Amino acid sequence: FISTGGLPPASRVGELVAEAHSRFRTVELGANSTVYPALTRVPSELFGICVAGTDGEIFSVGDADREFAVMSVSKPFIFALICDLIGPTGARERLGVNATGYPFNSLTGIERSQNGRTNPMVNAGAIATTSLAPGDSMDDKWTFISEGLSRFAGRGLAVNEDVYASASETNFRNRSIAWMLASRDSIYCDPAEAVDLYTCQCALNVSARDLAVMGATLAHGGVNPITREQVVRPETCHYTLAVMLTGGLYETSGDWLYEIGLPGKSGIGGGIVTVSPGKSGLGVFSPPLDDEGNSVRGQLVAQFLSQRLGLDLLVSSPSG
Amino acid sequence: FISTGGLPPASRVGELVAEAHSRFRTVELGANSTVYPALTRVPSELFGICVAGTDGEIFSVGDADREFAVMSVSKPFIFALICDLIGPTGARERLGVNATGYPFNSLTGIERSQNGRTNPMVNAGAIATTSLAPGDSMDDKWTFISEGLSRFAGRGLAVNEDVYASASETNFRNRSIAWMLASRDSIYCDPAEAVDLYTCQCALNVSARDLAVMGATLAHGGVNPITREQVVRPETCHYTLAVMLTGGLYETSGDWLYEIGLPGKSGIGGGIVTVSPGKSGLGVFSPPLDDEGNSVRGQLVAQFLSQRLGLDLLVSSPSG
Amino acid sequence: FISTGGLPPASRVGELVAEAHSRFRTVELGANSTVYPALTRVPSELFGICVAGTDGEIFSVGDADREFAVMSVSKPFIFALICDLIGPTGARERLGVNATGYPFNSLTGIERSQNGRTNPMVNAGAIATTSLAPGDSMDDKWTFISEGLSRFAGRGLAVNEDVYASASETNFRNRSIAWMLASRDSIYCDPAEAVDLYTCQCALNVSARDLAVMGATLAHGGVNPITREQVVRPETCHYTLAVMLTGGLYETSGDWLYEIGLPGKSGIGGGIVTVSPGKSGLGVFSPPLDDEGNSVRGQLVAQFLSQRLGLDLLVSSPSG
Amino acid sequence: FISTGGLPPASRVGELVAEAHSRFRTVELGANSTVYPALTRVPSELFGICVAGTDGEIFSVGDADREFAVMSVSKPFIFALICDLIGPTGARERLGVNATGYPFNSLTGIERSQNGRTNPMVNAGAIATTSLAPGDSMDDKWTFISEGLSRFAGRGLAVNEDVYASASETNFRNRSIAWMLASRDSIYCDPAEAVDLYTCQCALNVSARDLAVMGATLAHGGVNPITREQVVRPETCHYTLAVMLTGGLYETSGDWLYEIGLPGKSGIGGGIVTVSPGKSGLGVFSPPLDDEGNSVRGQLVAQFLSQRLGLDLLVSSPSG
The missing domain is CATH 3.40.710.10 (DD-peptidase/beta-lactamase superfamily)
Incomplete structure (x- = not known):
């Protein structure tokens, strides 16, 4: 078929x-x-x-x-890993799949959404996707993310430390997004940890x-x-x-x-x-x-x- | 290819x-x-x-x-006729092709747009599409529309007069859309005529x-x-x-x-x-x-x- | 007191x-x-x-x-006349009294409003106010408006015909507003007549x-x-x-x-x-x-x- | 006068x-x-x-x-203290004074604002106001705030520890607001500290x-x-x-x-x-x-x- x-x-x-x-x-x-x-x-x-x-x-x-x-190009691949793990129905319920009509880093898109869900391709939905990475610790979650993306690439991917460092110091908007998601029950681990994992994921080379x-x-x-x-x-x-x-x-x-x-x-x-x-x-x-x-x-x-x-x-x- | x-x-x-x-x-x-x-x-x-x-x-x-x-199912076919006539570049410039993030009959979607363009699948873009029908008179324009849609169907389509009559009496929102488009130079014939043609097009059986x-x-x-x-x-x-x-x-x-x-x-x-x-x-x-x-x-x-x-x-x- | x-x-x-x-x-x-x-x-x-x-x-x-x-300076005085006529409760119910947060000619402000009401100082609320002018005919309504404003001024006010003519030809946005109000049951006479009365009111010298x-x-x-x-x-x-x-x-x-x-x-x-x-x-x-x-x-x-x-x-x- | x-x-x-x-x-x-x-x-x-x-x-x-x-009733008094300190021009430049048209905890109001400024009476502007409290340490800033409000009341005000504890655990939306302000250069101390000071200020009895x-x-x-x-x-x-x-x-x-x-x-x-x-x-x-x-x-x-x-x-x- x-x-x-x-x-x-x-x-x-x-x-x-x-x-x-x-x-x-x-x-x-x-x-x-x-x-x-x-x-x-x-x-x-x-x-x-x-x-x-x-x-x-x-x-x-x-x-x-x-x-x-890799920056935002990581988004579809992380979504694939999470969707594969929790199924397409659960993924849609937790993340949303429609266009927001707003820029990638918009808070309005979250605020206008009936339930805080957006789309895994914009930052809000992408951070929420990353927050679904399984694991009891940050290390476990990061292993899921980095090994999952590496399997897509067929080789081990490593973090660009310069980009990670810069991004960690200035990702104010993503922190705002994560706390907004938290206020709407649309993020699935500690918001600060989700932002850190997401920042690291985007810094993969x-x-x-x-x-x-x-x-x-x-x-x-x-x-x-x-x-x-x-x-x-x-x-x-x-x-x-x-x-x-x-x-x-x-x-x-x-x-x-x-x-x-x-x-x-x-x-x-x-x-x-x-x-x-x-x-x-x-x-x-x-x-x-x-x-x-x-x-x-x-x-x-x-x-x-x-x-x-x-x-x-x-x-x-x-x-x- | x-x-x-x-x-x-x-x-x-x-x-x-x-x-x-x-x-x-x-x-x-x-x-x-x-x-x-x-x-x-x-x-x-x-x-x-x-x-x-x-x-x-x-x-x-x-x-x-x-x-x-036919109602809104007419939208893609009218777009096809107009796009075929004026070309994809001209169609995009005059109508827009991105998602608005707003409901089908939204005025906000037009107001937020940098240039008043939306998408031919929502009412604003669809009315603007219809307004591009060629012809010196309403009759000529209507002939273009009805004959074009009939060619897609492979037979002559006729207007559902009941639906047309009801819609003509209550299409306030579409009139609002048409005048808004006019205020943003995004409609291409007389706004009242565009709404009438659009109403009639949607009433085709x-x-x-x-x-x-x-x-x-x-x-x-x-x-x-x-x-x-x-x-x-x-x-x-x-x-x-x-x-x-x-x-x-x-x-x-x-x-x-x-x-x-x-x-x-x-x-x-x-x-x-x-x-x-x-x-x-x-x-x-x-x-x-x-x-x-x-x-x-x-x-x-x-x-x-x-x-x-x-x-x-x-x-x-x-x-x- | x-x-x-x-x-x-x-x-x-x-x-x-x-x-x-x-x-x-x-x-x-x-x-x-x-x-x-x-x-x-x-x-x-x-x-x-x-x-x-x-x-x-x-x-x-x-x-x-x-x-x-006079243009928009007419708005508070027309509101006063209508509020005096129908009372402050009725005026608030039909027109709204809160700030919209949007520009004077915004459609978004109307669309976001729960019931289509805005504020009598922005165009939407002002046109709705004018539409409440009593009278069985346009002439009667106009008499109410022009004589009411003239009583405020203490002398008979006359229309600036140049401004009225220009405005009548280009008031697309106000027509969009009026039809939008109509679609939300927030205008109280024929929308086209309301826009015409409002245009004329704003053109008073x-x-x-x-x-x-x-x-x-x-x-x-x-x-x-x-x-x-x-x-x-x-x-x-x-x-x-x-x-x-x-x-x-x-x-x-x-x-x-x-x-x-x-x-x-x-x-x-x-x-x-x-x-x-x-x-x-x-x-x-x-x-x-x-x-x-x-x-x-x-x-x-x-x-x-x-x-x-x-x-x-x-x-x-x-x-x- | x-x-x-x-x-x-x-x-x-x-x-x-x-x-x-x-x-x-x-x-x-x-x-x-x-x-x-x-x-x-x-x-x-x-x-x-x-x-x-x-x-x-x-x-x-x-x-x-x-x-x-006291909760939000603290807002005008903190604004008064800060406005008195930096002057009305500086206060307006840093905080904004117009109505946002959005709810008290809205992020959209910030996002729509040209420069991230809102109004000191909504949470965004109030947190920004609090962030202007002078002092080299959190203690100094808190002293400014609590003593200032106490001077308005004419007696020493104390924190309601229950409310402060509850609020600290659940103020996700305010954290989102603070980081959004940070991303728009509209907050004037560490965002997390600003939220904490603001939470404490609102918990004063x-x-x-x-x-x-x-x-x-x-x-x-x-x-x-x-x-x-x-x-x-x-x-x-x-x-x-x-x-x-x-x-x-x-x-x-x-x-x-x-x-x-x-x-x-x-x-x-x-x-x-x-x-x-x-x-x-x-x-x-x-x-x-x-x-x-x-x-x-x-x-x-x-x-x-x-x-x-x-x-x-x-x-x-x-x-x-």
Whole structure:
């Protein structure tokens, strides 16, 4: 009962990935995030692309192995781990799945919500998701989170200590969100601990290749196409991609879908992931962001490859 | 460059459509819309389902030919006609494509918007869409609208005069929306005329079969699979399905996607349409609505058939 | 059961009014309203001040007899007429009396309100107030409004036809407000007629002297201190001044009160009125407005005279 | 330059205070706050009224010396202390003075504000006010706060440890507010410390008599009429009463003003204070609250005495 279809032949995928890199590496719009000094210092010209097929083939170009802070791109993967653990009904009840219509860090979105639930792709829902990590201690919870994300990537991910330190000192808005959630019974461990775990999770280092493999895992019924490990159940992928479509690019998720037709998630570290169910994951790394906080080149690559690789979920042809 | 895959064998589709009908016809939750007397009077037990394949095969059961007011289900099809006419860039600039986070008839959503644009699936964006109908006179504009929707259905659609009369007398909120759009330069003909055209458009009668064929047209690169007429361009289907995914069920669009994984649109007349690109359109008619104003049985059928017919866009399997 | 106290001796009042004029006539900040061409064309240097004591003494300087469009300064006086007619309980039930926290022309303020009520000092509440004008025809209603306002001024007020014509062509936002009120059962005659009456009411010409007398009437238990006519009941003055304090300067009413300590109301025609219960009314006319749409010099004069004439309602002295 | 006028003769005041008590002690509407167990346990029938004249005369009846938690009634007095310290311009810049249109504990009100400022009468502005308490240590800051409030009361106020303990464990919303203020540079000491100081300040015990004297101090140019101490400057009283008028009863401040015509402030401990500049302060204590969280009998007494004692600031009489 699944969609069929696959990627074009490997040689064609390789050509298109290379073409995307050469076509967009000259685009010099946008600027690194200034939220944390450690993000501002990353060389802006770094640019890596990787496509991971569900058959395990990897197509990468440029700085695809360069590590950077995963930031918000961690959100869908943590959601997948928690949804897999407590089930899609419990996850929706505790976290919400609709668009808020408000920015990623909004308190109004929580306040307007009937029950304090938002969406796992915005900070409120993401912190609530992280607060559901099982474990009797912070260490246990962190092990769940870091090992879970590492299983998606197929290798052990480590924390970027610079980013973690900066973020810990300045995450006032996330603390406000966590206490607001607490006042509405929508956070599921100590709020200060939830913020700390979330800050740490966002500071994990990944590469474009990691993001591609992580995305490909969601495109492959929850099985990592490299390690062959079943990271989450097949149905969990459906639910994760649903919340990504709804809120992956926050209040411009509609624009993203209009342009690209695939689930995606971006982070202010310059990473972006998109998922083509049954086919592939795409990871891009390029630090300069647009005004909405999304990697400029990352979006261009995603749009180009969505069209050229035939990934767009919404396209049809009368001859097809 | 398109997704491949198709429906199960015809006999299996027929069985599943019949099973959906027998399974859900005993569900007696919800109540007819009380917005207009003409909607309240429709027999609640009416229940029709139709699947139209992109190959032109029709699978229908129950009251699939019974006519009812299309209401908001007209929105994606009018958007498709206008988007086809002025192009996706122009359509986005004039109408907006992101989720508003506010109810379908909200003025706040317009007021909060930077430029008065919303989404073609909520009333504000839908009235603005209708206001873009070409023509020097109301008659010309109406001809564009009614003939365009009729081309999607593959037959001439007629106005339900009762619904039109009731709606014309009580559409205060839509008039408020239209004048608000005017104050923000976001409506493109006389506001009172736009509301009248929109009211009339929503009062067109369709059947579940019509909705299935209309949806199948968007699933088939814009070609009506029965009449073989090219109603809109292939790429227009992508853009139309994108706005449906973002806002087709208003502020519960995330819930719909979480459950069903397909673009859909419902109306208070009891109709609901879902689209499976490359495969089929589904139309359901059952008047009783839930508290959010969506057909109870319509949603159950959509979820059942999305799973059993393998339509869900977000599912994948490690076995390929 | 009333506050006592009065103005300083007449000669001192005269001196202070003259001083206010000479002190602020060199202030050249702000700009005429650009909302209507007829407002933009008014010579910016016009500057009139008038204080009317409750004993009937008039202190005026500069262009205090020059006529200009009353615009929003009509709101408290129409409210007084309607409140006097239907009583304070009925007026509050139908119109609301709390601050909305939203701009004067906001639809969100109406949408957020539990029952569609706002405040008679913002457009929504003001249009609703006007819609309560008694009469079987537009002519009758208009007679009630124009004669009522004229009784406050103590002379017959006439419509500024230029302003009325401009406003009638461009009052889209007010039409949106009126239909929104209709959708929430918060307007009390035909919405289009209410907007027309309101537009006409705002286009009435007054002078700074008129405003002073109108204000003095509210300061004098509802008796016009010049004509000695009882325009409204004494208790109506209390209720009118209460809504002025709450919303007279829209979302900056708190700033006004912080600076001036008196009920006031401004209009984009450049007029401003303040009321000192038991003592006097103050009218100022100076077209250049600040970014919030309030007469720059008008506010300066009000603050200066509130202090120097001992009008501030919130001041006390341990020696007093 | 101040308003004149005074209270009726002492015997008449005494009669009216006694009449208010006997008239309203049979009103049994409302219910004790359930926010903290310590508030719920207070006997509901307790009922005290006190009027303190600016001449130092005290008129009290019932449980006017019974202590209860001051809660939000502390807000105007802390504002007065801080405004006196840093001046009205600095206070407005750092705290804001306009109505937010949102509930007392809203985060949306902060988020919508251009610069994170709200009003010292709602929790956000009140916590920000408290954060401006001078001192190098928590002890120093607390000394400033507790001694300042004690000077208003004319006696040393002590903390209700039960209320403080309950509140400290459950003040999640205030912590959210404090961190939100921090993210917008609108809090002026460590956010956690500000919340703790604020929680402690709200847990101070006062009596109806204390509130009357505290109010009378604001009515008497800042001089405590009993101790004759100058607690704050005369002009500080004006600014404090201005913010009380604007926000003292949160989003129903307009209703309060419509009914009573005086600055007031209520708390969920059942206390309410009103101020008549130049004349008197009124303190009432009665635990049962209405749905908005204001003492039912407190409001009735305030309205009755405002009228009968001739305190209403907005009333005038043509014969006056």
